[in-house]
Amino acid sequence: MIDIKFIEEFPEIVRKNILRRNSHGDVDLVLEGYTKFKKTKSDLDKYRRQRNEISKKFVNTDKGTKETLLEKMKSIKEEITLLEERLRIENDFFLSEMKKIPNLTAESVPEGKTDEENIPLEYYGKPTHKNFLLKNHVELGIDLDLLDFDTGTKISGKKFPFIKGKLVRLERALVDMALDMAEKNGFKVMTTPELAKNEIIESSGFNPRGPETQIYSIDNSDLSLIGTSEITLGGYYTDTCFQKEKLPIKLAAITNCYRTEAGSSGKKSLGLYRVHQFKKVELYVISTIEQSENIHESLLRMEIEFYKSLEIPFRVMNMCAGDLGAPAYKKYDLEAWMPFLIDEGGYGEITSTSNCTDFQSRRLNIKYEDQGERKFVHTLNGTAIATTRVILAIMENFQNKDGTISIPKELQKYTGFSLID
Numbered sequence: 036m037i038d039i040k041f042i043e044e045f046p047e048i049v050r051k052n053i054l055r056r057n058s059h060g061d062v063d064l065v066l067e068g069y070t071k072f073k074k075t076k077s078d079l080d081k082y083r084r085q086r087n088e089i090s091k092k093f094v095n096t097d098k099g100t101k102e103t104l105l106e107k108m109k110s111i112k113e114e115i116t117l118l119e120e121r122l123r124i125e126n127d128f129f130l131s132e133m134k135k136i137p138n139l140t141a142e143s144v145p146e147g148k149t150d151e152e153n154i155p156l157e158y159y160g161k162p163t164h165k166n167f168l169l170k171n172h173v174e175l176g177i178d179l180d181l182l183d184f185d186t187g188t189k190i191s192g193k194k195f196p197f198i199k200g201k202l203v204r205l206e207r208a209l210v211d212m213a214l215d216m217a218e219k220n221g222f223k224v225m226t227t228p229e230l231a232k233n234e235i236i237e238s239s240g241f242n243p244r245g246p247e248t249q250i251y252s253i254d255n256s257d258l259s260l261i262g263t264s265e266i267t268l269g270g271y272y273t274d275t276c277f278q279k280e281k282l283p284i285k286l287a288a289i290t291n292c293y294r295t296e297a298g299s300s301g302k303k304s305l306g307l308y309r310v311h312q313f314k315k316v317e318l319y320v321i322s323t324i325e326q327s328e329n330i331h332e333s334l335l336r337m338e339i340e341f342y343k344s345l346e347i348p349f350r351v352m353n354m355c356a357g358d359l360g361a362p363a364y365k366k367y368d369l370e371a372w373m374p375f376l377i378d379e380g381g382y383g384e385i386t387s388t389s390n391c392t393d394f395q396s397r398r399l400n401i402k403y404e405d406q407g408e409r410k411f412v413h414t415l416n417g418t419a420i421a422t423t424r425v426i427l428a429i430m431e432n433f434q435n436k437d438g439t440i441s442i443p444k445e446l447q448k449y450t451g452f453s454l455i456d
Contacts, residue, residue: 036133036397039069052140057148057357060136068129075125079118086111134237138394140356141365147355153368154355159339160348162372162381163432170438171375172430173306176202178438179455184306194296194304194311198426201455205429205442206314206422208449210289213316213419216341217287222318225288227267230258235270238398240362240391249294251311264288265416268319269395277321277403282412283330284321287419289314302379307423316419318388321396323403327413331390334417335367338386341419344445347428348372350382363389371428385424388417 042049046062053060089108096104145154163169176182183197198206214224233243236250236259243250243259251260261267268286277284296309303309318337322330335351342349354366366389370382393411396402402409433441440455447453 037136037138037394038397039065039133042066042136043069049136049139053137055140055146055356056137056359058135058137058361061132062136064132065129065136068125068132072122072125072129075118075122079115079122082111082115082118086115134242137359137361138240138364138392140359141390143353144359144365145353145355148357149355150358152355153358154353155350156353156367157339157351158348159343159350160346160372162348163374165434165436167436169374169431170434171305172427175430175434175438175440176306179440181455182306192311194309196307196310201450201452202426204450204452205426205446205455208446209420209422209425210314210316212446212449213341214287214289216337217316217318217419220285220337222285222287225268225286227261227264227271227288227290229261229267229290229293231261231266231270233257233259235273235399236261236266238273239266239269239395240360240398241266249296251293251295260293261290262292262294263315263416264290264292264317265319268317268416269399269401269414272321272401273399275401276409277401277412279323279403279405282321282323282403283326286319286321287316288319289316291315292421302376303383305375307427308373308383310423313421313423315421318417318419320415321401322413322415323405324393324410324413327390327392327415330415331365331367331388334388334415338369338388338417338419342369342371342385344443345425345429346443346445347385347425347432349385354387360389362391362394364392364394365390371424372432373428374431383424383428385421385428386418388415390415 042062042065046066050062086108089104092104173182181200181202183199187195187197218224236243241250241262242248243252249262253259268288291312292315293312296311318334320330339351349369349371352368352370354368359366366387368384369386371385372381373383376383391414393413395414396411401412403412429443430440433443435441442450442453
């Protein structure tokens with residue numbers, strides 16, 4: 036969340052930012068809730084001080100005085116109990132309204148409310164056109180016995196496919212290639228739990244409950260399945276204070292990710308494009324305030340070089356204000372050319388990278404010390420690879436007239452083969 040002091044000092048800036056991002060936060064409710072919370076906390080602190088003062092007076096006092104003090108203590112304890120409950124309610128209300136306030140937005144983020152208003156910045160490679168009728172990845176997967184959606188639906192429900200044969204090796208190769216890229220760029224590789232406490236999920240800017248959530252929650256538990264290891268990587272450093280010279284911290288994690296994909300429909304729900312479970316290598320950086328902008332650009336260049344090496348045609352998108360998630364101050368997407376989407380522009384998202392500034396670190400309480408002053412770190416994230424969509428892009432762009440699929444040259448040393456047939 037953003038700094039409440041900033042909201043108090045610059046409420047109009049925050050209101051305009053909410054409108055710009057097509058969000059639904061209410062600055063007035065936040066300020067009203069915070070004012071009540073501060074008043075109740077002040078009253079509670081006053082009574083607690085009185086209680087402590089009375090406790091000190093019990094020493095060396097006569098019986099009559101002690102009885103009078105006990106009566107006062109009883110009255111104060113009752114008041115403290117009432118105020119503690121009121122403070123809890125007011126704090127819950129204040130935090131619930133604060134969670135609706137999105138991060139501030141970089142000036143370089145374009146105006147716009149939907150993904151149709153995102154701005155293309157760069158194009159790499161040319162859209163795939165061949166002298167034969169292209170098949171989509173589902174047709175290819177069935178023809179080559181690589182994908183089984185029907186049995187997945189029977190066992191787990193829709194959007195839980197079985198991936199088979201050389202496609203499994205391809206997935207593993209993509210993960211290994213992404214991990215190598217991360218390590219070469221100074222990232223410490225990890226695996227993380229794939230369940231997280233809802234408190235950590237919320238602190239990271241994600242909503243584990245409600246009709247619009249993308250999170251699978253666990254019944255009778257405060258745990259949920261992660262939709263990205265950004266959640267667990269940030270949670271790893273909860274309540275940590277770094278020395279400035281130790282930053283940036285660079286982490287990369289491989290995990291399965293789980294998303295409900297609630298409300299997904301249309302052509303972009305076909306096959307592997309939207310699934311409930313997929314493997315992902317996530318890049319995560321903890322930085323100083325001054326470092327984050329340059330680090331964000333470096334994450335983008337890493338992603339660009341990685342996908343150039345895979346020879347997949349793609350473009351870089353500067354995401355408009357209305358298409359940013361709540362934690363993101365600025366975000367880039369890489370969109371690959373996917374022939375099955377040609378009627379919808381031909382491009383589909385394969386990676387993203389976001390600068391979340393101090394939006395996550397305030398809730399997670401991650402700070403660094405700079406010349407005696409403690410400041411909240413900036414957090415950044417980027418997808419090295421989300422396997423299913425990249426597999427999709429390789430299948431469709433590298434298909435051959437005879438129905439086989441070639442493997443990009445750089446990837447062949449990881450797969451051990453050059454052709455899926």
